[in-house]
Amino acid sequence: MNEATCPSCGQVVAKARYCAFCGAELLQDGSEEIPNNVLEQLRIRKRIEEIAGEMAFLRNEIDKLTEQISEGRNIEEYALRVKELKEKIKLVKSERSSLEEKLKPLSLEKIAEERMNLEKRIKRLETIHERKEISDETYEKLKKEYGERLEQLKEEHYRQVIKVEKWIEQLKRKIKRIKNDSELLYARYMTGELTKEEYAKEKEKLSKELETNNIYAEMLELLLKKWS
Numbered sequence: 001m002n003e004a005t006c007p008s009c010g011q012v013v014a015k016a017r018y019c020a021f022c023g024a025e026l027l028q029d030g031s032e033e034i035p036n037n038v039l040e041q042l043r044i045r046k047r048i049e050e051i052a053g054e055m056a057f058l059r060n061e062i063d064k065l066t067e068q069i070s071e072g073r074n075i076e077e078y079a080l081r082v083k084e085l086k087e088k089i090k091l092v093k094s095e096r097s098s099l100e101e102k103l104k105p106l107s108l109e110k111i112a113e114e115r116m117n118l119e120k121r122i123k124r125l126e127t128i129h130e131r132k133e134i135s136d137e138t139y140e141k142l143k144k145e146y147g148e149r150l151e152q153l154k155e156e157h158y159r160q161v162i163k164v165e166k167w168i169e170q171l172k173r174k175i176k177r178i179k180n181d182s183e184l185l186y187a188r189y190m191t192g193e194l195t196k197e198e199y200a201k202e203k204e205k206l207s208k209e210l211e212t213n214n215i216y217a218e219m220l221e222l223l224l225k226k227w228s
Contacts, residue, residue, distance in 0.1 A: 001011070016150060017120065024034065034124065037105060041106060042220075045103070046215055046216075047095075048096060051095060051096045058088055058092075062082055062086065063076045069082070090130050107160050107163075108160040108161065108224075108228075111153060112157055115150065115157050117152060122143070122150065125139065125146065164228075167220055168220050168224070169215050171217040178206055179210070181206055182203065182207075186199075
């Protein structure tokens with residue numbers, strides 16, 4: 001195919017580096033696409049965060065009801081409600097445990113942590129050498145070995161940072177497209193092309209998609225801030 005859909009304005013254009021309509025950079029291949037395994041990890045992390053909020057809410061409700069019970073108000077009714085809430089907490093805890101088993105570090109996290117650990121190892125090497133606890137020969141051998149590995153990790157770390165930056169750019173383009181689609185949808189509704197029900201249905205889908213992509217972008221930005 002010699003055509004591509006612009007991720008920014010949504011126009012179908014001839015394949016090129018930039019969109020002929022809005023000037024946005026077009027994806028030349030799939031290299032900037034967020035892999036499915038990364039999206040799955042983001043979904044897992046998002047849900048774990050949601051569960052934390054749900055559990056905090058449920059515990060707060062239990063505390064309120066327990067206080068009412070201690071004051072002798074609607075004891076049977078509130079005790080039953082507390083029992084129901086505790087069951088819900090068990091369910092979300094179980095869900096969280098299941099999700100945590102599937103949780104895996106992203107490539108940037110793994111490389112950055114390995115680099116950080118190696119840099120600590122090099123510092124320890126310097127320390128024991130200064131204390132004369134190892135010979136110069138052993139020191140030079142390990143220094144060379146660690147140094148070569150560190151250079152490899154620095155290069156890979158840089159590549160992973162660039163990759164995440166591109167993923168964030170891709171998400172921001174999607175967010176812009178969704179906002180444009182939402183405005184277009186509103187215009188179609190206001191001109192009478194869509195019924196109120198059709199508009200509400202499509203609007204809800206776009207709103208959910210927008211929320212999800214915003215959250216993913218924020219999560220990746222936090223990841224970048226921590227590990228870049």
